[in-house]
Amino acid sequence: GIVCVWATSWGVSTRLIGAMVMTHADDAGLVLPPPIAPVQVVVIPILGKTEEDEAQVRQAVGEAVDAMKARGIRVSVDDRTNIRPGAKFFEWERKGTPLRMEVGPRDVNNGVAVIKTRLGVKTTIQLGEDLAGVMSDQLEEFHQNLMSIAKARLEEKTYRVDAYDAMKAALLNAESTGLFLVPWKADDKNEATIKEETKATIRCYPISGQDEAEGKACFYSGEPATHMAIFARAF
Incomplete structure (x- = not known):
C-alpha cells in the first residue's frame, strides 16, 4: 500500500532565517555561519601604486583563490578600482562574510596575507601551499566561536525559577526578559491564566533535561510536575 x-x-524556513539573523547579527550588519554563507571568504587586493606591484598582487591573489576553490571554499575577489578598500571592508562586513583576506604589495613581499574575521579577530597567515588548509581551519574556528557565543547568550538569558511569583517579578524588569525554565504540570486553564497575567506562554518542552521534573512541584499549582517547560513572551 501507499x-x-x-x-x-509551520514556516520553518523563514523562521530559521530570522532566528539566524537575530542570533548572530550585530550593529554592523549580518554575521553568517560559514556553512550557509554564500561567500565564505572575500579577498580584497590592495593593488599598490605601480604596475609591478599590481601584477604581483594579482598573481598572489589568483593563486590563493585557486587553492581555496580547489578546497571547496566559496571565495570572491573584490578588485573594484572605483571603491576604496575601507568602503569594501564596510560593505562585506555588513553582508556578514565570515572571513576577509587582504593582500597588498608589502604582504606579497613578506609572503603573507592579513585575515580578519567578521567577529573582528585579525591574524596573519603564510601565502603558499598550506593556505587553503589554514583558511579551512579558520572557517571552522569561526563557526565554533559563533556557536559558543550563541550558547553563552542563551544560557545567560535562561532563568531557572521554581515559583510563579519569581517569574512575574522578573518579567516586570526589562533587563530580565528572556526564557524561564520551570517545573510544570500540564494544565490548559493554568497556562491561560499565566498568559493573561504575564503575556508569557509555553514556548516548548526542551528535549533534554525532562528528567529534572521528577520529584519537583509545578511552579504555578504546586502539584507534581509533569514536564520542564520554557515560558517566555512572544514578540
Missing part, C-alpha cells in the same frame, strides 16, 4: 509522508507546514 505510505503517506509526515507533512508539516
